[in-house]
Amino acid sequence: MSESVTRAEYCVVACAEAWRGDGEILASPMGTVPTIGARLAKLTFSPDLLLTDGEAMLIGDVPAVGSGSRVTEGWLPYRRHLAMVAGGRRHVMMGASQLDRHGNQNISCVGDWAKPRRQLLGVRGAPVNTLNNPTSYWVPRHSPRVFVDKVDMVSGVGYDRAAAASPMTTRFHEIRRVITDLAVLDFATPDRSLRLLSVHPGVTADQVREATGFPLTVPDAVPHTRMPSAEELRLIREVLDPKGLRDREVRS
Amino acid sequence: MSRDKTMTADEVVARLESGMTIGIGGWGSRRKPMALVRALLRSDITDLTVVSYGGPDVGLLASAGKIRKLVAAFVTLDSIPLEPHFRAAREHGAFEMTELDEAMFMWGLTAAGHRLPFMPIRAGLGSDVMKVNPRLRTVRSPYDDGEELVAVPALRLDAALVHLNRADTFGNGQYLGPDPYFDDLFCEAADHAYLSCERIVDSAELRAEHGPQTLLVSRAYVSGVVEAPGGAHFTSCAPDYDRDEAFQRAYAQAATDPEEWRRFTERFLSGDEDAYQAAVAAFAKEAT
Numbered sequence: 001m002s003e004s005v006t007r008a009e010y011c012v013v014a015c016a017e018a019w020r021g022d023g024e025i026l027a028s029p030m031g032t033v034p035t036i037g038a039r040l041a042k043l044t045f046s047p048d049l050l051l052t053d054g055e056a057m058l059i060g061d062v063p064a065v066g067s068g069s070r071v072t073e074g075w076l077p078y079r080r081h082l083a084m085v086a087g088g089r090r091h092v093m094m095g096a097s098q099l100d101r102h103g104n105q106n107i108s109c110v111g112d113w114a115k116p117r118r119q120l121l122g123v124r125g126a127p128v129n130t131l132n133n134p135t136s137y138w139v140p141r142h143s144p145r146v147f148v149d150k151v152d153m154v155s156g157v158g159y160d161r162a163a164a165a166s167p168m169t170t171r172f173h174e175i176r177r178v179i180t181d182l183a184v185l186d187f188a189t190p191d192r193s194l195r196l197l198s199v200h201p202g203v204t205a206d207q208v209r210e211a212t213g214f215p216l217t218v219p220d221a222v223p224h225t226r227m228p229s230a231e232e233l234r235l236i237r238e239v240l241d242p243k244g245l246r247d248r249e250v251r252s
Numbered sequence: 253m254s255r256d257k258t259m260t261a262d263e264v265v266a267r268l269e270s271g272m273t274i275g276i277g278g279w280g281s282r283r284k285p286m287a288l289v290r291a292l293l294r295s296d297i298t299d300l301t302v303v304s305y306g307g308p309d310v311g312l313l314a315s316a317g318k319i320r321k322l323v324a325a326f327v328t329l330d331s332i333p334l335e336p337h338f339r340a341a342r343e344h345g346a347f348e349m350t351e352l353d354e355a356m357f358m359w360g361l362t363a364a365g366h367r368l369p370f371m372p373i374r375a376g377l378g379s380d381v382m383k384v385n386p387r388l389r390t391v392r393s394p395y396d397d398g399e400e401l402v403a404v405p406a407l408r409l410d411a412a413l414v415h416l417n418r419a420d421t422f423g424n425g426q427y428l429g430p431d432p433y434f435d436d437l438f439c440e441a442a443d444h445a446y447l448s449c450e451r452i453v454d455s456a457e458l459r460a461e462h463g464p465q466t467l468l469v470s471r472a473y474v475s476g477v478v479e480a481p482g483g484a485h486f487t488s489c490a491p492d493y494d495r496d497e498a499f500q501r502a503y504a505q506a507a508t509d510p511e512e513w514r515r516f517t518e519r520f521l522s523g524d525e526d527a528y529q530a531a532v533a534a535f536a537k538e539a540t
Contacts, residue, residue, distance in 0.1 A: 055430055055431065056430035056431035057430060075430075077430065077431040077432055077433070078279060078354075078431060078433060078434070079358065079432070079434065082354065082355045082358060085355065086355065086373075086374065108351065108380075109342070113351075113380070113384050114345065115342075115343070115344075115345035116342055116343060117343070118339075118343070119334070119338065119339040119342040119343055120334065121326050121327075121328060121333060121334065122306075122324060122325055122326035122327060122328075122351060123325060123326070123351055123352075123353055123379065123380075123381055124325055124326045124353075124354055125325070125353060125354040125355060126353070126379070127353035127355075127356070127375045127376050127377075127378075127379040127381050128353050128354065128355035128356070128373075128374070128375035128376075130378075130379075131374050131375055131377065131378065132374055132375070153380045153384075154378070154379045154380040154383075155379060155380070156379075157377070157378035157379050158378075161378040161379070162377075162378045164378070165377040165378035165400075166377060166390075166399075166400040168397070168398070168399040168400065169374075169377045169378055169400070171399075172374075
């Protein structure tokens with residue numbers, strides 16, 4: 001069985017696991033694999049999660065990624081979405097063009113902000129997200145270009161910066177997980193820095209170390225990311241992503 | 253009896269001046285007042301401070317060198333993540349920028365509409381938004397919690413440009429799509445708001461088919477109403493039309509090369525709005 005599970009499918013399950021135990025909150029996935037993951041979590045161990053159609057509707061069904069919803073259960077235009085962020089009833093999984101060892105994220109620009117070498121999206125909602133609702137990150141290509149010593153423009157706030165800002169800035173701040181094509185990581189160290197939690201089957205801890213541009217905390221024994229169950233594989237392959245869009249984001 | 257405020261897009265632009273702070277409604281590549289932006293492109297107006305949840309409105313104004321300063325949290329074409337003109341302008345240091353978080357932006361508009369100097373918000377602290385905006389200040393809660401928050405300054409606008417589905421001649425504006433975006437806030441934050449719409453209808457008709465909550469913008473804020481069918485093109489204006497993805501791809505492609513961009517502007521942006529819509533129709537016909 002494990003031979004036939006693709007890397008993308010391990011990533012889907014690892015993303016789904018990020019929303020385990022979240023209860024009746026909005027799962028906001030950004031990217032294909034996180035979207036499949038959030039929907040898998042809802043269909044299995046986190047049935048109370050809320051999902052959107054990516055526009056302004058809360059959906060009452062769980063369609064395949066890339067196809068439309070047929071059931072609307074609520075209205076969530078941007079202004080109400082921002083209220084949900086501020087109220088903390090949301091767990092977002094954002095992308096990261098750069099991420100440092102304390103979880104500071106950059107999606108704004110690369111190089112000097114005043115005249116960037118490469119302009120990206122802008123900070124978007126990363127500053128408000130990170131101070132108000134649980135945040136995870138999805139990195140489809142784990143590399144030293146993403147995992148850098150220092151990000152060029154702090155958009156999403158990491159543990160060190162949140163703590164330094166003011167004593168109460170940390171009160172709703174939580175970076176839960178970082179999921180990449182190689183591994184699952186978190187910040188469960190005394191100084192809240194990046195730690196290897198599991199490697200996907202076929203990946204070694206040394207590979208993850210080499211693909212990370214700063215010293216990574218690696219426990220003595222690193223487990224493998226858990227395998228999807230037979231039912232989860234069926235849901236991924238037949239229900240949530242029959243067209244195999246996940247393989248475009250993560251190559252096997 | 254209310255006042256008839258109908259005018260043309262060019263008449264709207266005649267009321268604007270170089271150096272103004274102009275808010276532009278919509279979000280990314282969704283329901284942007286593109287006919288009004290195109291009218292701005294035809295004018296001599298320049299040196300603008302543009303306040304926008306940015307999309308091709310920002311891209312086009314940047315490509316024409318009309319922006320002195322941009323206030324934004326992002327600029328995107330949605331289905332194409334990076335706006336090519338915005339990107340080029342930033343990488344050349346073509347204008348100043350006030351980069352804010354999406355929620356800071358919303359509270360800045362809200363503060364302006366409420367005539368408040370600022371709104372407190374838990375966003376920005378710890379991020380480099382504070383570093384690149386050295387004039388941003390924080391404020392401490394006067395209550396027992398004592399939390400330090402960011403004081404987002406009011407984003408007061410000289411003028412707002414928005415595009416809605418329907419309006420009456422008096423300036424009552426109706427949206428029929430899934431999301432109002434922040435068009436009402438832009439109008440309330442502005443000294444003068446100009447509203448373009450797909451179709452001008454009788455006030456009675458505004459209420460005939462749709463609930464009162466679709467009446468997003470009140471005439472109390474509106475100085476001019478423009479009937480501009482296709483006025484959000486090539487951005488979306490649901491349910492009247494979706495984004496013109498083929499055209500947007502052509503726009504983004506052309507924007508990456510000066511010669512191609514010269515040909516694009518010659519074909520689509522060298523005439524008036526009627527000429528634009530005719531060129532778009534010809535483009536659509538070619539594609540089929």
